[in-house]
Amino acid sequence: MSYEFDFADVFSAWPELLQGLLNSLVLSALAMAIGMVVSVAGALGKTSGPKWLVRIIDEYIELIRNTPFLIQIFMIYFGLPSMGLKMSSNTAALLALVVNVGAYGIEIIRAGIESIQKGQVEAGKSLGMRPLQIFRYIILKPAIQAIYPSLTSQFILLMLNTSVCSAIAASELTAVAGDIQSRTFRSFEVYFVATCLYLGLSVFFWTVFAGIERAFLRKPTR
Template identity: 50%
Template sequence: MTYQFDFSSLLAYWPEFLQGAWLTLQLSAVSTVAGFIVGTLCAIGRSDGPPWVKFLVGSYVEIIRNTPLLVQVFIVYFGIATLGVRVSANTAAVVALVVNVGAYTCEIVRAGLESVHKSQLEAADCLGLSKPQIYWHVVIRPAIERVYPALTSQYVLLMLASSITSQISAEELTAVANRIQSDTFRSFETYIVVGIIYLALSFVVRIALWLFGLAVFVRKRKLGTAL
């Protein structure tokens, strides 16, 4: 039995593919920024916070990292509705993605924070820097600079994982593909096209994060060190 490929039937749907890809990028961008903030604050709390903060952050990280993202998406989407708060599927998707990537960002950034040697803190103290200056210039910025490649990979994975939000009808790329294949009955061709689009989006996100790293981490740019 031979299968005849026919991509021509998908040409009429290219605006929908583009719209789905654009929404995927939007969900990923918002979740990346918010997740980075949440994760960094949690990393600081888990590294230098009081015991009760360390316990709460540690519990959050372990729960999120050991449960499926799909389950988290369902809990957020249906849980918010149960509380009587009506939000769109896209909003619930962003909340779930932020909660998920925040836990992974926390552990990545915490590894960077713990890599800062105590002698550097002592040297900064001898130079007369204030505690906020020491924490920002000697701890936070160098730590994030060291783990930036790992963060980049995590946020690319976040963009790919956003496809799971199609299960709550968030109109991102996978949800669009599901609708198109049900209309055209060309499932194989549809998902081949979607796979190519995701591959292109991965390169776009990786290049954007690489350029952002070059702009932020001036020292590495001057040294010519790869991010």
């Protein structure tokens, strides 16, 4: 093999890579936070809402889960402007990520809610608790404890999906790596470094999620 590895050009563009990494981190964190709100609201609507609302949520879930994420991004970034809803690439990327993770998150949280024994809910009603209080204090935390591994895995996949947002020139890590590669023509070196950075970002989120579990969700030992 005559190929000579040369990381000099890549390392000279290190500030750009770090900025792309930071942008990916911010984009992922925002999408996770907003997506969690969408997921909880959608799961609540699906488990206790009126039939017409359940139907709408079901259609939303099926639409998102049965279409490619790349097409969803294109529909938001290129399709919505034809309806007068124009937005920046970063905003479109955030919206697409939230819409995508929300559909999966609703089903994950719904499964957790339905795993709660009905007797616990009936006990809350007998104490005079309102439906929102029952959901918050009796259902939500035990449900999240049950589905936390699945939910955090979905969030990690969301973070990795930010790389697809480079297709609409969102300023995240993969887009920055592509720009550097087009200037330096060091494809292997650029994408090898980008791979390592994504791995580091995954480890970072896993560490954060593990800390949250230890601090707030770990079941008490007897």
